[in-house]
Amino acid sequence: MEVDEMDENEWKYHGEGNKSLVVSHVQHARVLRLLKYSTEDAEKSHKTSEQAFRHIQNIVDYGVNVMKPLLGDKFVHNGEAVKLPLDFVRQLSLKVQQERPESRCDKVMDTLSGCALCLPNLTQLSCCSSKAHRPPLCIEIKPKCGFLPSSRHVTKDIKSKVCRFCMHQHFKVS
Numbered sequence: 001m002e003v004d005e006m007d008e009n010e011w012k013y014h015g016e017g018n019k020s021l022v023v024s025h026v027q028h029a030r031v032l033r034l035l036k037y038s039t040e041d042a043e044k045s046h047k048t049s050e051q052a053f054r055h056i057q058n059i060v061d062y063g064v065n066v067m068k069p070l071l072g073d074k075f076v077h078n079g080e081a082v083k084l085p086l087d088f089v090r091q092l093s094l095k096v097q098q099e100r101p102e103s104r105c106d107k108v109m110d111t112l113s114g115c116a117l118c119l120p121n122l123t124q125l126s127c128c129s130s131k132a133h134r135p136p137l138c139i140e141i142k143p144k145c146g147f148l149p150s151s152r153h154v155t156k157d158i159k160s161k162v163c164r165f166c167m168h169q170h171f172k173v174s
């Protein structure tokens, strides 16, 4: 991807969650995953450009150093942290705004850092060439429970039996 020649007209709204907004390229099987932040506490929640890049680079590093050794190169797309022209990101934000579901509009797309994660579009696999006959079926699996049963980094015994997510859930309802 040539980041110097970005054109918002070549990208369209793909989807979003609570933390990121995803746009897909209209021709190439690529997506950009941009950060989102809350409008209410914009000052607190918005990251500096360096912080945003580090945050995204940490996601890439996690894929390379943790998930690839566990699952293998073939199944992990760690993506690439990219720095985009601010003008492109601002135009893109305006363009996608009308497509966004109202329930997600409590947060805005990050148009300040210019940072994003570039990934293959996993809903457009190149192996599914006979698109007309068999459209690809894309399933998102989101593991909610995972922990290291034994590790020298785990000091508290409870952490070898209960994962971080479950502890947070317990904390939220207590």
Ligand SMILES: Nc1ncnc2c1ncn2[C@@H]1O[C@H](COP(=O)(O)OP(=O)(O)OP(=O)(O)O)[C@@H](O)[C@H]1O
Residues within 6 Å of the ligand: 014, 015, 016, 017, 018, 019, 020, 021, 022, 031, 033, 119, 120, 121, 122, 123, 140
């Ligand atoms: N590489 C990809 N290819 C195709 N679609 C994607 C890709 N990455 C994300 N998406 C789509 O975009 C949506 C939002 O992305 P994602 O789940 O990464 O953001 P999030 O929900 O804010 O973050 P998280 O799930 O880490 O809390 C996903 O539910 C999925 O539909």
Ligand SMILES: [Mg+2]
Residues within 6 Å of the ligand: 017, 018
């Ligand atoms: Mg998600």
Ligand SMILES: [Zn+2]
Residues within 6 Å of the ligand: 144, 145, 146, 162, 163, 164, 165, 166, 167
């Ligand atoms: Zn758990």
